[in-house]
Amino acid sequence: MPRMLRMPGKDVLPPGPKRDLVAELFVHYRLAMRPPLPKIAALTGTESNPQKVSRETIRRLLTGTTTSQWGVVDALLLALCQLQDRDPDGRRWPEPDDSRWDENDPTTCREHLRRLWNDDIDGLEPDEAPATPPAAPVPPARQASGGWGGTPQSAADDPWAAGIASQSTPQTRGYSDEPPF
Numbered sequence: 287m288p289r290m291l292r293m294p295g296k297d298v299l300p301p302g303p304k305r306d307l308v309a310e311l312f313v314h315y316r317l318a319m320r321p322p323l324p325k326i327a328a329l330t331g332t333e334s335n336p337q338k339v340s341r342e343t344i345r346r347l348l349t350g351t352t353t354s355q356w357g358v359v360d361a362l363l364l365a366l367c368q369l370q371d372r373d374p375d376g377r378r379w380p381e382p383d384d385s386r387w388d389e390n391d392p393t394t395c396r397e398h399l400r401r402l403w404n405d406d407i408d409g410l411e412p413d414e415a416p417a418t419p420p421a422a423p424v425p426p427a428r429q430a431s432g433g434w435g436g437t438p439q440s441a442a443d444d445p446w447a448a449g450i451a452s453q454s455t456p457q458t459r460g461y462s463d464e465p466p467f
Contacts, residue, residue: 290320291320291345293308293309294308294350303406304350306402308349308350310398311347311363311366314363314366314370315348317366318369324341326339326369330365335364335368336361337357337358337360337361339362353406356400359403360374367395372395375394375395375396376394
């Protein structure tokens, strides 16, 4: 019989952003009655949860040995919430009789986990985290002569601009990993 996972001790996973992320995942894992990892993995990759996550990745996330892409962490949350019959976009502590309930905190399970995930990625302690994410820097425009600054070229004159714009979707804003040729 497979061994049930336990929250790593502070000697294995010291206090900090990663421990906070793992502790939040463990809240949902415990509320789902510590299901076997294959059962959690089977709930990922379905129509309602399209991101497939392996049981090894789930184990690594719950033990704090890895930090994965948001889609993978979110898929784990969706599977655990499905096992709890809970809405991941519902209030984190929905019951007024729960000691953790705060009527002034409308944070959802997903929002809170994403904040912890970002803090872990950035290496920030919760009290150091910015209230709002900083705006992305805007590079200076290229000059028609090929230098930086001055009058920008049109997208039609820049073969890189057209490729990036056509590959960008709301979920994948930014640069593609694919080479331009």
